[in-house]
Amino acid sequence: MGSIENNLQEVKRRISGAALAAGRPPAAVRLLAVSKTFGADVVRQAHAAGQRAFGENYVQEALEKIQALADLRPGIEWHLIGPLQSNKTRAAAEAFDWVHSVDRLKVAQRLAEQRPAWLPPLQLCLQVNISGEASKSGVLPAEAGALALTVAALPRERVVLRGLMAIPEPAGDFDEQRAPHRALRELLAAVNARGLALDTLSMGMSADLEAAVAEGATILRVGTAIFGGRG
Ligand SMILES: *Cc1c(COP(=O)(O)O)cnc(C)c1O
16 A cells, blocks of 8 residues: 555546546546544545545544544535444534435434534435345335435435435446446436435445446545555
C-alpha cells in the first residue's frame, strides 16, 4: 500500500476510468472514504489530502472521531453505513450528515423525531438486501418500494430520503459483480416509478467499484483501497 494520498489518487483514477468507460461524468460519482477501525489521525491525513466525506460503521466509534475532528467542520461530512439499532438513533441523528443503513420504518421515524431542528435535514438511504441472503440486514427488494414511500413522507425538514444502498455478496469477475448493482439500479427506477425522485445509489466498494460505476453508482464506499487492510 502507498500513502493515503497516493491511494486516494489511485482510487480516483479507477473511478474516472470506470466512469468514462460507462459514458458517465466522473463528477457524478462521489467517493466516501470508509474509515472504520482507523483513528482520527488517519482521517485527518485523508482530509488533508482533500477527502471530505467519511463512512463509519459503528456509532460509538464514530462519535469519538467526530468529536476529535470537530475543528474540521463544516469541511467534513460523516456518513453512517453500518447497522443502526433503535437505541442509537438519537446519537446518529445528532452527529451524522447521512445514514445509509435505514432498513425499517421505526428507525427512520426515530431519526426524524430526533434530528435536531438547528441542523440541516439528515440524508437517508434505504439498505436493500439485494443478494437475498438470510443473514444480511436490509429490506427485501419486494418491500423496498412501500418502505420508500413511507420514509419519503416523513417531515422533510428533518429527514430526506435520497436513495438505496446495498452490500452485495463478493463476486468473481466483472460481469458477476455487475449483476447485483444492476438489480439495485433497476429497483431504484421501479421505486421512482411510484412517484419518488430518488437520486442516490450507494454501492461499490474496493473490490467492485468499477462494476458499481458501470451500473450507475453515485456514492462509492471505499475503505481498504484507501486506508489499507483492517487486520
Ligand atoms: C467496510 C465497508 C465498506 C468498505 O469496504 P472495503 O472493501 O474496505 O472497501 C463499504 N461499505 C460498508 C457497509 C462497509 O461495512
